[in-house]
Amino acid sequence: MLASVQSANLVGTTGRAVTVEVHVGVGLPGFTIVGLPDESCREARDRVRAALLSSGLTWPNRRITVNLAPSGFRKSGIGLDLPIAVGVLAASEVIPVAPLAGFGFIGELGLDGSLRRVAGVAPMVAAMHAVQPAIIPVVPVANATEAEVAGNGEVRVVSTLVELVGILKEGLPWPTPPPPPIGPEADIVPDLADVRGQPLAREALEVAAAGHHHVLLTGPPGAGKTMLAQRLAGLLAPLDAETALEATMVHSAAGLALPPDGLVRRPPFRAPHHTASLVSMVGGGTAAMRPGEISLAHGGILFLDELGEFPPSVVDALRQPLEEGVVRVSRARATVTMPSRVLLIAATNPCPCGGGRPGECQCSEPAKARYLRRLSGPLLDRFDLRVYVDRPAPDQLMDGGKGEPTWVVRERVAAARAHADRRGHGANSTLDIGMLDEVAPLSPEARLILRRELDQGRLSGRGLHRIRRVARTVADLRGGAEVVTERDVVRALYMRVDVLKSAGCAA
């Protein structure tokens, strides 16, 4: 007897529809899985058998062949337990074959027959929908919300295999999905009001959020770099529908906890430690190609604390994904493309000893040179905003008033974003060079100042374009004036300090 069950598999952050065909026929008792299964699929075999037996169902003592179609790509066993079990039950005529047609099954079985949460349900459901738009996903209870978000809103949940057999065989009603836990609208993002002083860094964060400019904070330990970086996420607007779905897919694929309603709406904030490996940052690894940190931060913020301590190879690998907004991971078996549109914020000490003020540094020359070499070159070029963050003055720490709270700044940022959206060329940081004269025309005084910087050799051609983009954002924050003025340019300039020179003992 033959049964065919719809399911899906996960590669990277995208799902692929898989049809699980099960044949139970005469021959020596046995259980084989074909169709490029990987190691975890073979484990599925043992789990399914134990689950069926402990659920009080009979295991057909006949020859069982499971085919995973299409056979062109390697399948991981994640989520295939349930469809295989359902297929075996149908093929051995425990349950009827006909009602299976409209459903797609995803879930992992425990040995007791209970269904467990699976990572990547959202992209898998989306993949099944792409193939068969009317399909209704059947998932474990814990995956209900993400399956709902990724599909057309209709979802069935089951908690045990016995329950499912009851529904399919005896026509019992499907249990209703549990209501999403109603938590407080958790705005756990720390508030900018906690930051005392630091006017320059605050301004840089505001500009970064408004124009999607990457920021580098340089300063001695204890200056508050990390504190500032954590507050950048709060300044970003909630994700738009498309980005939210993309982010949800990534988070789901990585098995991260999703927000109660299933959709990642707040910009994510990822802060990998500097010992992170290249694969953990970019993605890849297992056959399923886990998304890296840069994809997990998609739509939100990637914070690299102690940038100088990251291995240069890791940091360099981020350059191309930062430019393109997607990361392509190629392995012998598969190539996956994962989204990686992030706002990068990095923090670093000016040198290993952290001495900031000129003449204060105590590092040996070779140590400093080694440190700066890690920071130098094309990487620093990615940062439109590079500000020096000094330790705040004692009176500011003790007696200074609270700074502007996040929500005030966020409103200004949203207004500035609206100006950029009205122009319709995307975020200011990605403005095309050819568009600059049209979108960000310079006033004569502003032109003069840029001219002076170029003459001094402090600005390269590329630096000039970056300054003009930042100046455009500054003008947007000021009210979206057509012409970029002298003041806008000056602000852009003082937010792009040469980090290498401000390091320690440079005269």
Place this chain on the structure above:
Amino acid sequence: MTPSAIDVASVVALSGLDGMTPLRLRMLVRRHDPQTAVAVARGEAADSVFVDHLVRSQLRRPHRTDWQRCWREALDRVTVGARYERFMAAGVGAVLYGDAAYPECLVEDPEAPSILFYRGDLDVLDGRRVGIVGTRNATATGRRLATGFGLGLAERGVRVVSGLARGIDGYAHRGALAAPGGGAPPVGVVACGLDVVYPREHRDLWAKVGECGVLLSERPPGTAPRASAFPERNRILAALSELVVVVESRSSGGSLLTAREAAKRDITVMAVPGSLASRASEGTNELLRDGLAVPALDATDVLVALGLDTRRANRRRFDPRPPLAAEERALFDLIGGDAVTLEELALRSCQELVDVALSLGRMEAAGWVVRSGGWFEALPAPSVVPGPPPAPWS
């Protein structure tokens, strides 16, 4: 021959002997009157300490020439009188240490030459004197500077003392001679006989210095230039100068010896700073770095150091930078002597970051502040005021 003429003839004869260094000559003539000194040199007053010392030194170092024998033979061959004849024929004057005509500025010197040959007017030495020395392989800039120093000083009545060598020395005198309306007379101190022109291409200059000022040497006429004579000449040059200016010098240049001789005598040394890339300025830059010399940028700096130009001394120098507006001046004062960040300055001045940045941008363009990385520093007026004289030579 008058008694004094016989004395002069004796010292002339002695000074012309091979191996008769200024030190040996001084030892001879300070202990004995000139005629006895000749006898001692011949070994006829053999019990003298001086000759004993010489003989002993020969015993210790047998490869050394037996000077006493050499000298006896030399003095036998050419009589004292014949030496004197030759010197008279060269048209050169001579003064002995202790004579009334002996230059006053050298009398006090511990290493004063026992005899000075001169051509020209010795009275020229009564006046302000500044030595200008430097490398023979001068750069174009160095030559122009040397000329400028010579001219500027001569114009203000300062005698330029120099060695008439190639390069800086020559150009300093050329500049001094070029002073309009005839400036202060030049003073040339040479290492060879006054009738031997070295280097040859300086024949005209040589003649002109003797004509307008004075040429000095401690070697009798006919003495050819020898390497060892130049450092000895340098000591006279330094001793004659109230202040020595080194225009350009390599790190192992003879001008550094002059500077050292000057420092030994508590004479101020000034050096002209030069590019780090120029080999010709290595020595001068080292002098400045080691604090052995005060920087001199032009003749006025030297005049100020001599106390001749009071326009610039003890007063704020002219600041060529465009003046600051009131609020910029306030910012400038707030920066003080420290490096500050933009934020600090905004905090101190209670202004917005943009306004401070705009002001700093203007001040930077005008040369009032300098920016490195995120730090701003206030700049002093462009050129350097000559400081106090350097610490004594240690």
